[in-house]
Amino acid sequence: MPLIVGVHGIGQQYANAGTMQQAWMPPLRQFLPGSADLACAFYGDLFRAPGRLLGAAAVDVGGVSESEYEAELLRAWWHGASAVDAAVVPPEARTLARTPGGVQTALRALSNSRFFAAAYRRVPAAFDRLLVADLRQVRRYMLDPDLRREVLARVEATVAPDTRVVVAHSLGSIVAYEALCAHPEWQVRAFVTLGSPIGVRQLFFDRLRPPPHADERGVPRGHWPGSVRDWTNIADAGDVVALAKDLRPTFGPAVRSFLVDNGAHAHDSIRYLTTEEAQRAVADGLTGG
Template identity: 35%
Template sequence: MCSIPPHDHLPPRSTESAPQRSDRPRLFADNPPCPAGIVAVHGIGNNFGAGIDAPRSEELRALKAALWARHLSSGLAIAPDRLDLDFAFYADKLAGKQVAQGAGDDGLLEDPLACEVLEGLARALGVPDEAAQGHAAIPLRTFSSWVARRFNLAEGPLRVFLRMWCSEVATYLRAPDATERLAAREEVAARIARHRPRIVIAHSLGSVVAYEALHAHPELQPELFLTLGSPLALPRVVFHRLVPTPRADGPDPRGARMPGGTRWVNIADPGDPVAVPPHLARFFDGISLDHTTVVSGLFRFHHATSYLQSATTAATVAPYLGV
């Protein structure tokens, strides 16, 4: 039974048929659509913790949905209850396979793939070899110190954030057919299938998960795919590991456009060291708008809160919500 009321004031959705892929089931067959204006897809740091049962997890997911609605409505200057927003929660699908990184901040990350993620980020940010020891082995403290100086960020919180970010990205991207990756992707796809949103908003690592989910199920065609603080173009670490694989029919590989008629808009803060390289449209086909705009200073450079409350986000989503 659907608990989210439809938006009667919104214009009707397109009735154009979606492209089919014979090797994957249509999610709509088993999930009757339940209209919602938005499905939000979180980034890193959203694990609720171990030992949480399904009812409690659902309560926490609903709280996250309310929080995102409050932040987004703040930018739109409307009451939160005017938004129908559902929250696609996938962090629990990754939690069991993350490699413990230890408590020390001075040494290397212990997960080899997390080290590759950090190295890829260092290269994309232009960390000099003398600061990254030739990129062969990058101490987290050295790297975070350089990034903190470049972006005028607080080094301590940045180092904690980088450790977490590298670990979660590595867990998701470890293998194309890894159980954790497929489970996270399918969880996001199932929420979209259930609610048939006009908009999918995906932040940080969530933009990678949502990108793959929408390609895995091309019948799931929101009208707008909005990516915030996205690392989708990060070479070797993210971009070259994507499913579908970027096509290499020219001098530079190109990532796939969204299936069907979904419009893709990207927003990145120039002070966000995770949203690199900047300007996703240089790497992906079919991006309608690629905004570079300051959403926040200090350490909130990458927070979903800052992106959701920004005027650029409000201007992007407002036409789809009738506000």
């Protein structure tokens, strides 16, 4: 039975639960008696294009999307990248979604970003295609209710009665949050979010399930995630995906929010897992400390 459940983020369509466990286990092994005590709620395969029988009709998987949601998310990343990297020209004030060729313009600007160069360092020639694929994954989870249910079902099938810690990276933090909210009967003590975009209003926060509610002052406030006692959110100052570093304004003062330095790979899940803050949060969740 898994004491810790891990939930990955975008860009994992060419991995599986086994490869994820191999990557996440080393930073967490010191806390666990055996590999069976870490389970990975893997959903990346839901974004992988199916194979095609040779000789069958080709399937059009589409090119660069001009959907408003993807364009606005891309613009937010562009704005975030330009704020931390002088090599990235800032976006214009006009709305990207309504600018002809706006997506291509943003992709060209982001090709100069150290953050995105590190994220796609293995395949720089495929930068545009992979970045657009990641945008599409985010859009599909946030806007496609059927896919959302499939992804959440993966988490629900992985969390067990003895699971005490849920660790989630990037988009996975939203997946895990919604699963925890839907299952207050779970006995999860600690929720650790790494490089999370969950506090970004309009694109993520305002679209959560359950939706935010108004507090006593009329300010939108996210629901507390189920049975969780301690929520630790960790973000690198240069992480363009985690644009809202401090979650206290959106989820209340009980969220412990930390800024860390992951070096050149600001959004990397392993860099996050090896921080002292993440290690301490996992340890406290397992010991009840």
